[in-house]
Amino acid sequence: MSKPLPREFYQRCTIDVARDLVGRILVHVLPDGRRLSGRIVETEAYLGPEDPAAHSYGGKVTPRTQVMYGEAGRSYIYFIYGMYFCFNVITREVGVPEAVLIRALEPLEGLESMRARRPHLKDFELANGPGKLCLALELERAQNDIDIVKSDKLYITEPKSPLNVAICDGPRVGIGNEHDAVHWPLRFGLAGHPSLSKPRFPNYQE
DNA sequence: TTGCCGATTACCT
DNA sequence: GGTAATCGGCAAC
Numbered sequence: 001m002s003k004p005l006p007r008e009f010y011q012r013c014t015i016d017v018a019r020d021l022v023g024r025i026l027v028h029v030l031p032d033g034r035r036l037s038g039r040i041v042e043t044e045a046y047l048g049p050e051d052p053a054a055h056s057y058g059g060k061v062t063p064r065t066q067v068m069y070g071e072a073g074r075s076y077i078y079f080i081y082g083m084y085f086c087f088n089v090i091t092r093e094v095g096v097p098e099a100v101l102i103r104a105l106e107p108l109e110g111l112e113s114m115r116a117r118r119p120h121l122k123d124f125e126l127a128n129g130p131g132k133l134c135l136a137l138e139l140e141r142a143q144n145d146i147d148i149v150k151s152d153k154l155y156i157t158e159p160k161s162p163l164n165v166a167i168c169d170g171p172r173v174g175i176g177n178e179h180d181a182v183h184w185p186l187r188f189g190l191a192g193h194p195s196l197s198k199p200r201f202p203n204y205q206e
Numbered sequence: 207t208t209g210c211c212g213a214t215t216a217c218c219t
Numbered sequence: 220g221g222t223a224a225t226c227g228g229c230a231a232c
Contacts, residue, residue, distance in 0.1 A: 064217065101224055
């Protein structure tokens with residue numbers, strides 16, 4: 001098994017973590033031995049009490065958001081729109097409820113499994129959105145609040161061959177119209193990658 | 207290519 | 220009871 005990124009990686013400034021996670025590899029090894037993985041091509045930073053788009057806005061603590069106050073390097077998976085899951089990683093120190101949402105992957109391992117579940121999709125479309133990547137990697141409630149620094153089943157690691165591609169940024173997706181948080185450039189992506197989610201990054205010219 | 211809409215449920219007020 | 224860090228289908232342009 002390749003080495004998970006260390007706790008220190010996630011204990012830094014959330015914006016830096018979000019940008020630095022782009023290009024790295026998310027791995028999920030299932031109980032039956034199947035290995036599902038993909039290159040992270042898009043992320044978003046969520047900045048805690050002062051971020052109107054964060055679940056932890058205003059320092060809110062609920063059964064759902066409790067994980068956000070925990071240790072950096074744990075997973076935060078929540079159920080949304082009655083049908084989908086979203087996968088996040090907790091950042092910063094204990095008590096500071098910030099996280100990075102993983103928004104899109106380029107599928108790398110386990111393509112047969114992913115195609116079998118979504119036969120009508122092209123390979124690059126199997127995980128090009130936060131809900132879709134959870135379907136592709138089979139991430140759900142059971143994977144919430146896992147320590148992805150210590151786990152050998154769910155972790156993020158360095159790619160064998162890093163891509164030398166520019167990282168673009170833009171406003172976050174799906175967070176409504178309140179405040180000027182709509183415009184904060186907290187979304188990061190591998191410039192021009194086919195597996196980026198919709199909508200397109202506005203400031204990136206292909 | 208863009209935009210609207212319905213699906214479906216946990217969570218919060 | 221309203222709404223959400225979404226997706227896929229379909230209509231219109």
